[in-house]
Amino acid sequence: MYFSDLGFIALILAAAFAIFAILAAIVGAQRGNVPLISSAKRGVLAVTFFLLLASASLIASFLTHDFGVSYVAQHSSLSMPWYYTLSAFYGGQEGSLLYWALMLSIFSAIFIFTSKRAPTALVPYVMATLMSIEIFFLLMLTTVSNPFARLPSPLPDGIGLNPLLMDPGMLVHPPMLLMGYMSFSVPFAFAVAALVTGQLSSDWLRAIRRWTLAAWSIQTTGLILGAWWAYHVLGWGGYWGWDPVENAALLPWLTATAFLHSTMVQERRGMLKVWNLSLVMLSFALAIFGTFEVRSGLISSVHSFAYSAIGGYFLAFLAIVIVFSIALFLFRLPKLRPEQEFDSVLSREGSFLLNNLLLVGVTFATLWG
Secondary structure (H helix, E strand, O other), X not given: OOHHHHHHHHHHHHHHHHHHHXXXXXXXXXXXXXXXXXXXXXXXXXXXHHHHHHHHXXXXXXXXXXXXXXXXXXXXXXXXXXXXXXXXXXXXXXXXXXXXXHHHHHHHHHHHHOXXXXXXXXXXXXXXXXXXXXXXXXXXXXXXXXXXXXXXXXOOOOOOOOHHHOOHHHHOHHHHHHHHHHHOHHHHHHHHHHHHHOOOOHHHHHHHHHHHHHHHHHHHHHHHHXXXXXXXXXXXXXXXXXXXXXXXXXHHHHHHHHHHHHHHHHHHHOOOHHHHHHHHHHHHHHHHHHHHHHHHOOOOOOOOOOOOOOHHHHHHHHHHHHHHHHHHHHHHHHXXXXXXXXXXXXXXXXXXXXXHHHHHHHHHHHHHO
């Protein structure tokens, strides 16, 4: 058995356990069945295990130079140093999607181990939402973007990474930025859980702030590393070139920055409930849009190295996220009324709102441009 066979089997098993976790979490929550919810948690941990196994299998395929695997042959060669060979894991479309799924499973496992801090009623629905996102990536990894697909016959050597990617920046920037995109999934899952359960007090907000701050910090690090790499490789135009992919990475950072400021208003005075939920869901939607821009190849960019067929799948998923979010908002709108009104535009709360409007305005101006 090849490592690639083991990896593909691991992906199938991860998908199976993700489906089980979704069903067990929802049914357990509806029936108040604590053992079933515990089974869902174990299902999430099983997904993490099998995605770790799949990732290890792909890395082993790279390190053993298995050029019978199409992805390995396209993104590595015998002459590449071992550290660039390892970075080829996320150097192409299939590997970056696997990395996204792996990081999501790890963050989901971290949530499981820290779930005692979260409101009990939200936990099953947070798990179900995270695993629903996971299913989307696993569906692509097992169908249209399989990193373990084999060639009819092995090649004597691989093509190797694009020369522009043979740089120390490749070792740190892409994994950090992809992790940043992924990490907005957890705040989104909390927002969905709060809307589904109707538990819209400040408790969910306190739980979500830590995760949003973590996502914001990771994305900030990814952006700084990207700016350093762009300056280091002079052909990319300095620290920031307003390239479409660079802009896409900035968008969720802007909306997350706005959210981290506006949460204080809701916690203190019960205002901006709709606004805060909108910012969380918008941040996740923009993270999915950013991942789409990075890996679809449909948009001309110095960051695009190949055309891919997954663009339509990402757009469909993005549409589902937006429609689902709007439907939940409309369903819970009566519970989202502010507890107090603004005293004045010049008040502290008014200044926070103006700050938010500026950040969101910059977001949409950048998106439009």
